Amino acid sequence: MTYRRILALLLSICTFLPVGAQTKPADDKDDVVRITTNLVQVDAVVTKDGKPVPNLKADDFEVYEDGRKQAITSFAYISNTSNVPKSSSPTTPDKTRAETPPAPIERDAPRRTIAIVVDDWGLSWESMNRLRTQVRKFINTELQPNDLVAIIRTAGEMGTLQQFTNDKRLLNRAVDQLHWNGCSRLGLSVLTRVDDLANVGCGFDTLRQTFKALEFIVDSLGRLPGRKSMILMSDDIRRGRSEEKPEGADSVTVGTDVINYGDQVRRITERAIRGSVVIYSVDTQGLQYTGIRASDSVSGTIPDRGPQLNALLTRRFFLLQRRREGSLLMAEQTGGFQITNSNAFQLDRILEDQGGYYLLGYRPTEETFNRQFHHIKVKVNRSGMTARTRFGFYGVTEEEARRAQLSARDETNLALGSPFGAQEIELNLNSFFANGKTEGSIVRSFIYLNAANLAFSTVNERHETSLEIHGVIFGDNGAIVEQVKHSAVLSLRDGEYKQAMRDGLRLRFDMPAKKPGSYQVRLAVRDRTSSKMGSAGQFVAVPNLNDQRVALSGVVLGNSAEGPMQLTGMANPPARHFPANADLQFAFFIYNAAINPATRLPNLMMETRLFRDGKSVSETAQTPIVVEDQSDLSRLFVNGAVRLSSNLEPGDYYLQVVVTDKAAKNKQPPVTQWVDFEIVK
Numbered sequence: 001m002t003y004r005r006i007l008a009l010l011l012s013i014c015t016f017l018p019v020g021a022q023t024k025p026a027d028d029k030d031d032v033v034r035i036t037t038n039l040v041q042v043d044a045v046v047t048k049d050g051k052p053v054p055n056l057k058a059d060d061f062e063v064y065e066d067g068r069k070q071a072i073t074s075f076a077y078i079s080n081t082s083n084v085p086k087s088s089s090p091t092t093p094d095k096t097r098a099e100t101p102p103a104p105i106e107r108d109a110p111r112r113t114i115a116i117v118v119d120d121w122g123l124s125w126e127s128m129n130r131l132r133t134q135v136r137k138f139i140n141t142e143l144q145p146n147d148l149v150a151i152i153r154t155a156g157e158m159g160t161l162q163q164f165t166n167d168k169r170l171l172n173r174a175v176d177q178l179h180w181n182g183c184s185r186l187g188l189s190v191l192t193r194v195d196d197l198a199n200v201g202c203g204f205d206t207l208r209q210t211f212k213a214l215e216f217i218v219d220s221l222g223r224l225p226g227r228k229s230m231i232l233m234s235d236d237i238r239r240g241r242s243e244e245k246p247e248g249a250d251s252v253t254v255g256t257d258v259i260n261y262g263d264q265v266r267r268i269t270e271r272a273i274r275g276s277v278v279i280y281s282v283d284t285q286g287l288q289y290t291g292i293r294a295s296d297s298v299s300g301t302i303p304d305r306g307p308q309l310n311a312l313l314t315r316r317f318f319l320l321q322r323r324r325e326g327s328l329l330m331a332e333q334t335g336g337f338q339i340t341n342s343n344a345f346q347l348d349r350i351l352e353d354q355g356g357y358y359l360l361g362y363r364p365t366e367e368t369f370n371r372q373f374h375h376i377k378v379k380v381n382r383s384g385m386t387a388r389t390r391f392g393f394y395g396v397t398e399e400e401a402r403r404a405q406l407s408a409r410d411e412t413n414l415a416l417g418s419p420f421g422a423q424e425i426e427l428n429l430n431s432f433f434a435n436g437k438t439e440g441s442i443v444r445s446f447i448y449l450n451a452a453n454l455a456f457s458t459v460n461e462r463h464e465t466s467l468e469i470h471g472v473i474f475g476d477n478g479a480i481v482e483q484v485k486h487s488a489v490l491s492l493r494d495g496e497y498k499q500a501m502r503d504g505l506r507l508r509f510d511m512p513a514k515k516p517g518s519y520q521v522r523l524a525v526r527d528r529t530s531s532k533m534g535s536a537g538q539f540v541a542v543p544n545l546n547d548q549r550v551a552l553s554g555v556v557l558g559n560s561a562e563g564p565m566q567l568t569g570m571a572n573p574p575a576r577h578f579p580a581n582a583d584l585q586f587a588f589f590i591y592n593a594a595i596n597p598a599t600r601l602p603n604l605m606m607e608t609r610l611f612r613d614g615k616s617v618s619e620t621a622q623t624p625i626v627v628e629d630q631s632d633l634s635r636l637f638v639n640g641a642v643r644l645s646s647n648l649e650p651g652d653y654y655l656q657v658v659v660t661d662k663a664a665k666n667k668q669p670p671v672t673q674w675v676d677f678e679i680v681k
Helices: 003-011 125-141 168-176 206-222 262-274 302-323 325-334 347-353 408-417 494-503
Strands: 016-018 040-048 061-065 068-070 072-079 113-118 148-153 228-234 252-254 257-259 277-283 356-362 373-380 385-389 392-394 427-436 440-449 457-459 462-474 480-492 505-512 517-527 533-542 556-559 577-579 582-591 604-612 615-619 635-644 651-661 671-680
Touching: 040 061, 040 373, 061 072, 061 356, 113 125, 113 206, 125 168, 125 347, 148 168, 206 228, 206 262, 206 277, 228 325, 228 347, 262 277, 262 325, 262 392, 277 325, 277 347, 302 325, 373 385, 408 462, 408 517, 408 533, 427 517, 427 533, 427 582, 440 462, 440 517, 440 533, 462 494, 462 505, 480 494, 480 505, 505 517, 556 671, 577 582, 582 651, 582 671, 604 635
Parallel strands: 113 148, 113 228, 228 277, 577 671
Antiparallel strands: 016 505, 040 356, 040 385, 061 068, 061 373, 072 356, 252 257, 373 392, 427 440, 440 505, 457 462, 462 480, 462 517, 517 533, 556 582, 582 635, 604 615, 604 651, 651 671
C-alpha cells in the first residue's frame, strides 16, 4: 500500500468502481397491531408481581371486543431481548480512556426500539438536572447491545428522528445537550413560591407545542417496523377535557380561554395504537413536599394565615395530580404505564417490561368496521397475573387508514428518515470524515449497489441506468444539517456490465461538513426507471480542527492477500469482508499533531485493538508513528496492518485505532477511530 494510492482514495474525485455483491437482509415480518378485514391483532404484556411472564399459551388468554368474547385464531410470543449480556459501562464515562465501539446491530436480531422523549417545554430546571443523571445511568448500565435508542427533545427542531443508535458514546453526547428551556411552562423548581405559582413560561402555549411535537414523533415512530416504545418524560402534560365530556374542573385555562387538550391526547393515543407504539410516561416531578418551604413568602400569624395555607397545600397537591393526567392517559391507552413519585424514575422497570409481548389475533365481524371506537380487553386465566394491552381502536381497516400513494419525493424522504434502510435495492454504505486543503472538512461515502436490482436499457450498444442519489446529514433531534442530491447516468460497455452484474457497483458521494459534531449520515439511491429504492445510514463524528487538538480521519481498510493495493482494487475493503489468517491493512490521516520543539517533528504513538461483541479479542502495544518522510505535518498519512489470526471465528468485528499525542503541551486523552468489518471463511 503506497502513500499516493491511499491519498488518492481518501481525497480524490473519482466516482465509479465495481465492487463485491452484498447479501440481502430478510424481509421485515414485524407487524404488531393489525386491523384488516380478516384479522384484528393486538399485543399484550403479562406481568406477575411486576415481572413479565413469557411462557403462557393461547388457552391462558381471553380477548374481548366491546365486552364480547372473541375466539383467538392466532397466537405468538415475541421476545425483544437476546442472550448478549449488557455491557457494564460506568455511569460517568471516563474521558481519559479510549472508548469501546458498540457491537453492530443486526436488522433481524431481537431488539427494543426506544424513543426517550424529553419534554423540555414542560420541565423545570430542578427536574432537568435529575433527568440527565437518571438517563445517563440508564444508558450506561441498562441497555443491551442490540437496543436501538433515540433521545428526542420536544423543544428541539423536529427533523426525521435520525438519532436511533446503540452507540452509548453518541447517546451520552445527546444527554450532554439536554438543558433547561427558559421558555418552559415550569420555572426553576417543580413547585414555585406561594406568590409566584403562575409566573412561568414565555407567554405562549407551550403545552400545545408539546402535543405538536408528540404527534410528529408518534407518526415518525409508526413508520418503523415492529413494536416501538416511547418513554415520555415531563413535569406537566395535562389532559384538559374532551369534546364528549362536559366542561369541568379539569379544563385548562390560559388567560380567558379554555383549552381543549383532551382531543389532542386522544389523537396521539390513536396514532400510537395504529403505529404499534407503546407509551410509557415518567412523571419527572418525582417526590415533592407540598407544604410551606423556605422560599415561600409567608407573613402574619398562623391563625390569620391558616385557611390560606391549607388551601395552598390542597392546591399544590391537585396541581401535581393534574400535571400528570395527560401522560397517564397516553400510557394507559397504548399498553404502557406511568412512573410516579420516584426521583429515580425506574427506567430499568420500563426496559424490563419491553422484553417481550404476546400477539393475539381474532377474526373481526362486520360491526368491527363501523367507524366507531371499539374497546379491547385481554384477560389471563392465571392467578396473580395481569395483562396490559391497548385501550382499543377505531373501526377502520388498515387499507382505509392507509395514506394516499406517496410521491417519489415523499418515498425518498421516508427512506432517508428511517433508521432501517429501504431494501428494494441492496445497498452497503461506508461513510467517514476527511479533510483536504481545498475541500475542507467533508463526509465521504462509498456506496455499494447490487447491479442486478437496477433497470438497465441498451443505448448505442452500451448498458445504461439512471439513478438519483440523495444524501442527508442529520444533527441533533433529526434536524437537517446538510442535504445533497446528485443525478447519475451510468453507461457501461458490455464487459463492464457483466462485471457489474457479477461484482456490483461502487459510487462515491461527498457532502460538506461545515460544523464539528456527531451526525448521522443517510443516503438513498433511487432507480428512476423502476422507482426502486435502497437506503442506509451511518454515524460519523466530525472533529473541530480549529481547536488545534489532534484529530483523525475515518479509517480505510485493505487486504494484502492480492498483492500491492491498487485504487481499482479497493473492491472488498469498504464492503468490509476479509478472510482470517491474513493481514488487514488500514490507513487514515492525523490532523493537528503537536510539534516537539526539540525534534521539530510530531511525537505520536499508535495502538490497535480488535473487538467482537464489545470485547477486545486482540490488541497491539503502543508503537511510534514514523513521520520523517512526510512533507505536510498538518495532515499526516498513516498506514499499518493487523494480523487476523486463523483462530478468529467468522462474524462481525471492529478495528479500533488509538493515537496518543506525546508532544501536546497539556496532557490530552488519546483519540480514537474505529471501523467495522466482517471475517468470512
